[in-house]
Amino acid sequence: MRTPYTSRILPGGIVILLVLMVWAMFHVWTRHMVTELGYSLSESQAITEQLLSENKALKLEISTLKSSKRLEFIAGSQLGLTPPKPEQVVYLWLDE
Amino acid sequence: MARRIKAVQIILIAMLATISLRAFDLQVIKSNQIITKAHKKFDHAVELSPYRGTIFDRSGQPLAISLVVKSVAANPRIIEDPAKAAWQISKALRIDRKYLETRFRENRYFVWIKRQVTPNEVEAIKALKIKGIGFYDEAKRFYPESESLANLIGFVGIDGKGLEGLELSYDMALKGMERKIDVHKDGMGRIIYARGLQPDDVKDGNTLRLTIDKRIQYIAFQELKKAVANNKAASGFVIITNPSTGEILALASNPSFDPNRGSYNHLSGHTNMAITHSFEPGSVIKPFWVSWGLEKRKFNITSSIFCENGSFTFHRVTIHDHEKYGWLPVNDIIKFSSNIGIAKLMDPISAGEMYSCLAAFGFLDATGIDFPGEPQGMTRDASAWTGVDKATISFGQGFAVTGIQLITAFNAMVNGGMVMRPYIVERITDAKNIPVQDVRPTILRKVLSKEACDQIVGVMKSVTLKGGTAESAGMTTFQVFGKTGTAQKIDPLTGAYAQGDYVSSFIGGIIDATGKIRLTMIVCINEPRPFYYASIVACPLFKEIVSQCANIMELSPNITLATRGSSG
Numbered sequence: 143m144r145t146p147y148t149s150r151i152l153p154g155g156i157v158i159l160l161v162l163m164v165w166a167m168f169h170v171w172t173r174h175m176v177t178e179l180g181y182s183l184s185e186s187q188a189i190t191e192q193l194l195s196e197n198k199a200l201k202l203e204i205s206t207l208k209s210s211k212r213l214e215f216i217a218g219s220q221l222g223l224t225p226p227k228p229e230q231v232v233y234l235w236l237d238e
Numbered sequence: 239m240a241r242r243i244k245a246v247q248i249i250l251i252a253m254l255a256t257i258s259l260r261a262f263d264l265q266v267i268k269s270n271q272i273i274t275k276a277h278k279k280f281d282h283a284v285e286l287s288p289y290r291g292t293i294f295d296r297s298g299q300p301l302a303i304s305l306v307v308k309s310v311a312a313n314p315r316i317i318e319d320p321a322k323a324a325w326q327i328s329k330a331l332r333i334d335r336k337y338l339e340t341r342f343r344e345n346r347y348f349v350w351i352k353r354q355v356t357p358n359e360v361e362a363i364k365a366l367k368i369k370g371i372g373f374y375d376e377a378k379r380f381y382p383e384s385e386s387l388a389n390l391i392g393f394v395g396i397d398g399k400g401l402e403g404l405e406l407s408y409d410m411a412l413k414g415m416e417r418k419i420d421v422h423k424d425g426m427g428r429i430i431y432a433r434g435l436q437p438d439d440v441k442d443g444n445t446l447r448l449t450i451d452k453r454i455q456y457i458a459f460q461e462l463k464k465a466v467a468n469n470k471a472a473s474g475f476v477i478i479t480n481p482s483t484g485e486i487l488a489l490a491s492n493p494s495f496d497p498n499r500g501s502y503n504h505l506s507g508h509t510n511m512a513i514t515h516s517f518e519p520g521s522v523i524k525p526f527w528v529s530w531g532l533e534k535r536k537f538n539i540t541s542s543i544f545c546e547n548g549s550f551t552f553h554r555v556t557i558h559d560h561e562k563y564g565w566l567p568v569n570d571i572i573k574f575s576s577n578i579g580i581a582k583l584m585d586p587i588s589a590g591e592m593y594s595c596l597a598a599f600g601f602l603d604a605t606g607i608d609f610p611g612e613p614q615g616m617t618r619d620a621s622a623w624t625g626v627d628k629a630t631i632s633f634g635q636g637f638a639v640t641g642i643q644l645i646t647a648f649n650a651m652v653n654g655g656m657v658m659r660p661y662i663v664e665r666i667t668d669a670k671n672i673p674v675q676d677v678r679p680t681i682l683r684k685v686l687s688k689e690a691c692d693q694i695v696g697v698m699k700s701v702t703l704k705g706g707t708a709e710s711a712g713m714t715t716f717q718v719f720g721k722t723g724t725a726q727k728i729d730p731l732t733g734a735y736a737q738g739d740y741v742s743s744f745i746g747g748i749i750d751a752t753g754k755i756r757l758t759m760i761v762c763i764n765e766p767r768p769f770y771y772a773s774i775v776a777c778p779l780f781k782e783i784v785s786q787c788a789n790i791m792e793l794s795p796n797i798t799l800a801t802r803g804s805s806g
Contacts, residue, residue, distance in 0.1 A: 180422065180430030195306045198289070205300040205382040210456035228715050228785045233795055 280422045282429075288414030289669075290377060290398055291443030293391060295452040296487075296664065300382060302391055302405070304398075307378045308360045309353040314342045316370040323368050327351060330362040353396055354378045379405075381497045383452055386459035389491035389510040390450070390609075390662070402508060404446065404662065407610045411666055411674075414443035442669035449485035449664045454478055457786045459490035462761070465779040466492045469742075469766035475512035476783065477641055481649040481747065481758045483679035484658030486607075489513075511764070514611040516638035520725025521575045521707075521772075522745045522760075523634035527584055528568055529651050529694040530595040533686050536587055539693055542567045543579045550578045553625035557581055557633075573700045575707045575722060581629040589628055593620035598685045599647035600657055601639050606682075607660045615639055634725055645760045648745050652695050652719075652755055655686030695719055695755075698746065711744060711777035715795040716788055720746020720780070722772035727765070740770035744780045748787075751794035757787060 206212070217223040264272060293302040310331070317323050320342035328335035331352045341349045352359070354376055363371060379394045381387065392403020400409035422430040458476040466474045478488040493507030509515065531537050548562035559576050571579035584592065596602055602615040616638035623631070630636045642660055650657040659680040666675040686694075698719040702712040707722045723743040729736035747758040759780060766775045788795075 177422075177430055181428065184421075184429045191306075194289075198303060198305050201300060202303050202305060202380050202382065205303065206380075208299070209382045209384070210386065210452060211384065214456075214460075225786050226789065228713060231715070231789065231795075233715075 280424075282421055282423050283418045285416060285418050287375075287377065287416060289442040290379065290394070290414065291412040291445040291669070293404065293412075293446045293448065295448055295450050295455075297451065298447070299452050301387055301448070301450070301452065302379060302381050304377045304379050306375050307354050308357075308373045309376045310351040310355055310360075310363055311372050311374055312342060312349050312351050313347050313370045313372070314344050314349060315347055317342050318369060323371075326366050326368065327363065327371070330366065331355065331359055379497075383456070384498060385494040385496050386456050386490065387450070387452070388494045388497045389508060389512075390455075390489050391497065392508075393497035402610075403510065404448075404609065407608060408446055408663065408666075411444040412446065414669070415441035417441065444666050444668050444674055445671075446663050447665040447667070448662055449480075449487065450489070450662065451487050451790075453790050454787055455488040455490060457790070458488040458783055459492070459494070461779055461783050461786075462490050462492050463494075465761075465763060465775070469763055469769070469775050471763045471767070471775075472765040473507075473511055474761070474763040475510075475515075475641055476759065476761050476779075477512050477645045478757055478759045478783070478787070479645055479649060479660065481653040481755050482658075484646070484649065484660045485664065485679070486660055486662050487757060489662070510609070510611070511762075512641040512760075513607060513609050514613065514640070516613055516616055516640050517741050517762075517764070518635050518637065518725045518728070519639050519644060520634040520723035520741065520743065521577075522644060522721050522723030522743055524572055524575065524580050524632075525694050525698055525721050526599055526647060526651060527580060527592075527595065527632055528572060528697065529686055529690050530598070531583070531587070532693055533655075533690040534591075537568065537583060539568050539697070541583070543571060543576075543582045545571075545576050545578045545582075548578075550582075552578075552581060552629050555626045555629070557629060569697050569700055572697045572721065573703075573706045575701075577633040580632045584628065584632040589620040589623040592628060592631065593617070593623075596637070598657075598683070599650060600682070601637070601643055601647060605640075605642050605646045605660050607642055608663055608677075612642065613640060615643060634723060641760055641762055644745060645758060648747075648760070649758055650685050652691060652747060652758065654688045654691055655684050657682040657685055702746070707773055708744060708746070708777050708780075710773050711746060711781045711784075713781060713785065716784070716793065717749040717796045718746055718781075718784060719749070720744055722777065724770060724772045738767070738770075739765050742766050742770050742772045742775040744772050744776035746780060748784050748793070749796060751796050756791065756793055757784075759783065 290304040292300050292304070295301055314320070320339055324335050324339035324342055327333070328338050333352060338351065341351070351371070355363075360373060363373075377398050379398070381391065381393070388403075390403055392405040393401060394405050395401050398413065400406040400412065405412065424430060458478055462474050462476050465471070473492060475491045476488065477486065479486055489510070489512050491509070491511045495508050532539065542565045545559060545563035545566050547564060548559045550557050557577050559574075559578050561574065563570075563574060563576055563579065566574065566576055566579050568583065570576075571583060596615070596617055602617055604612045604614050618627075618637070627636055646657065646660050659682050661677050661680075664677050665673060667673050698721055699717065700706055701708045701721055702718050703709065706712075708720055711718055711720060721744070723741070723745070725741045725743070726735040727739040727741060728734070729739070741762060741764055743760065743762040745758075745760040747755045750756050761776050761779045761783070763775050763779070769775060
């Protein structure tokens with residue numbers, strides 16, 4: 143049998159407990175989110191580093207493929223080209 | 239019943255009170271202690287290594303670029319069978335087996351096995367599945383143009399620190415800033431960025447854009463290499479510049495080395511001859527005296543000197559010319575490179591005035607080029623000069639200069655009289671491509687009037703014409719000009735001139751159809767054999783490089799309408 147005192151206190155206590163529970167769950171959820179986002183950031187960082195590294199590797203590959211020594215070798219050995227002598231250069235006039 | 243309920247209530251209250259007290263103890267009293275303990279266990283400082291900045295040529299082609307590669311290390315304490323592991327790894331990495339086994343038997347937790355290995359080597363080691371072998375990321379520097387730019391760009395050590403060349407002089411700008419940030423690690427060792435990443439957590443190195451054109455550099459290096467080999471010479475260098483600005487377009491030095499091999503053990507001939515090597519200039523100095531004399535009105539272009547038919551005793555020392563000349567005008571003293579002519583021309587001028595001429599052209603000081611190891615000029619004070627010293631200094635003996643000093647002074651002589659500071663780096667940008675520093679052409683001082691410059695360029699044009707000492711440098715399609723130099727070398731042991739050891743050089747430029755001097759160049763071959771005259775050794779090299787550069791730079795030829803029919 144409820145007394146007037148318990149009927150006044152009990153709902154208030156339940157509300158306070160509920161608020162505390164929600165607050166506690168929210169706190170746990172935010173900590174969990176921080177950890178999750180930390181993992182996510184870590185993965186993104188690793189992917190970024192990998193992509194940057196690949197990008198640099200590709201740039202290096204391009205510059206190696208375009209290196210003067212290689213181009214000269216290909217021009218000479220595969221295409222039979224040599225630097226033109228001055229008398230081999232033909233200059234065109236604008237009106238021609 | 240009520241008594242039992244009371245007892246349960248008391249027990250529950252006691253339990254709650256105990257839990258509350260414990261919670262209070264942990265959360266309040268021991269809070270700091272526990273937090274510290276937790277931080278120690280889960281918090282770690284992670285080092286974010288920056289990328290070393292890339293070096294580009296003037297058109298944006300990479301000349302030095304860093305990549306992350308793997309290095310292999312071991313924990314000898316957990317390698318179960320050191321002999322077997324050493325045998326397997328030595329085969330995969332091509333390292334001495336005994337050396338590895340000795341390292342694996344050391345009572346240590348960490349030893350390097352091989353640093354900066356190839357991806358194939360990484361796969362080969364992984365496939366062995368040996369306990370106690372690990373991989374670490376490290377940055378490695380690559381140089382796509384290899385030896386053609388090695389003496390200029392230099393190289394970095396295994397730890398990524400610049401050791402020579404531009405890598406050394408711009409190390410602070412290139413290396414970036416290492417940052418340590420605090421992260422959490424979970425039970426599996428995975429990193430959790432609990433506080434996130436700030437924009438300035440990683441500060442990659444700045445990038446350099448050089449004034450160098452890698453195509454011109456390659457031509458200069460290849461032709462120099464051929465010339466050094468063909469003339470059985472000890473070494474040589476070539477500098478190509480824009481005379482109006484002081485920009486270095488190419489700076490080749492031979493012998494060179496492969497900077498991709500990356501260790502002092504593999505490097506020989508890594509001196510940059512053009513900047514760090516001093517030598518007696520010989521006859522290439524003569525136009526400087528003439529231009530200065532014209533500027534100061536000590537003589538004029540029509541003055542003539544009697545050249546004593548090839549032999550002249552001067553202050554009790556006999557000076558020779560390689561041909562017998564009589565009266566020569568100033569123009570022909572330069573054209574035929576008469577030692578007697580220039581000595582007599584400069585005789586009335588005091589030592590102090592000659593010294594101030596050298597100072598004005600910058601032969602007494604370093605040029606201030608942005609490259610390490612540049613020496614000062616080597617000239618005794620004018621008060622110590624005798625009459626003979628004056629004569630020998632007038633034809634380029636008795637003092638020493640560097641290649642970069644010569645080309646800097648030469649540029650002043652042909653660009654209207656301005657001494658321009660030579661430079662190799664034209665722009666520094668940060669990792670986000672925001673300019674940090676833009677290098678602009680810098681006028682150091684003015685030494686000659688335009689009139690004197692025009693006169694001396696005219697004189698030097700005649701040197702490359704028929705009968706001149708640099709006839710072999712002359713071209714039919716372009717107007718070139720310059721001056722030869724063949725200087726005997728001093729034996730460092732005896733202090734006397736060494737028989738058969740010469741420095742053969744040519745300094746000159748090319749003029750396009752508009753009459754503008756488009757580039758200037760010095761070529762220098764050290765100790766060529768058996769021929770040592772500049773007309774045989776240095777001039778053909780100059781001509782070969784200039785003709786190829788003219789094509790690359792798409793210079794308009796100096797062809798008049800009269801030759802139009804035959805040219806096309």
